[in-house]
Amino acid sequence: MNKNTICLWFDRDAEEAARFYSETFPDSEVTAVRKAPSDFPxxxxxxxxxxxxxxxxxxxxxxNGGPTFPQTEAFSFQIATDDQEETDRYWDAIVGNGGAESACGWCKDKWGLNWQITPRVLTEAMAAGGDEAQRAFEAMMTMQKIDVARIEAARRGG
Structure with missing residues (x-):
């Protein structure tokens, strides 16, 4: 067992969600499914x-803990993407499978888990600081799914 594991609470669809994630993202897989050995409340x-x-x-x-603790934006996976094609692929997979769009590269899957689909060009612009970061940030604030070409143009001052 790993020393540190992210624990995610689902109502009742943990296996369905895990299988979707393993089919959608690279280096992802379902490694074990544990079932109740007897009836329980x-x-x-x-x-x-x-x-x-x-x-x-x-x-x-x-x-699968039931509806007591729903997912919130307090936890999200941030997925770094290399280009618009990869950004579109992940965004469309999550939103197109019963999820919902949000702002600034955030979306929510049908199980309520939040995702940040973040092109590296945006992260690089923010790391550059100064006017470049400000222009990229202001462009991002107008978006739902991040538009790589618009972030690149903002970085250049266009």
Whole structure:
């Protein structure tokens, strides 16, 4: 077992979510599905209790804990992308599978988990600081999905 694992609370669809993540992102897989050995309050023997999986190499465990603790923007995965094609692919996979768009590169999957689909060009612009960062930041603030060409133009001052 890993020393540190991200634990994500799901209502009842941890396995479905983990399988979607493993099909969508590189270096991602479902590694174990643990089922209830007997009936329990709110469930039956054989129900999926936990799912162990990775997202882009990050170890996670999904718990089917019920509706008590829904996901919030307080936790998100940030996925760094290399170009518009990769940005579009991840964004469209999440939003197109029952998710929802948000602002500034954020979107939410159908299980309520939040994602930041962040092109590296944006991160690089912010790291550059000064006027370049300000122009890129101001351009980003007008977007839902990040438009790489618009961020590049903002970096150049256009």
């Amino acid at each position: 709110g469930g039956k023997e054989g129900d999926v209790l936990t799912v162990e999986f990775t997202v882009c190499g990050i170890p996670c465990i999904g718990i």
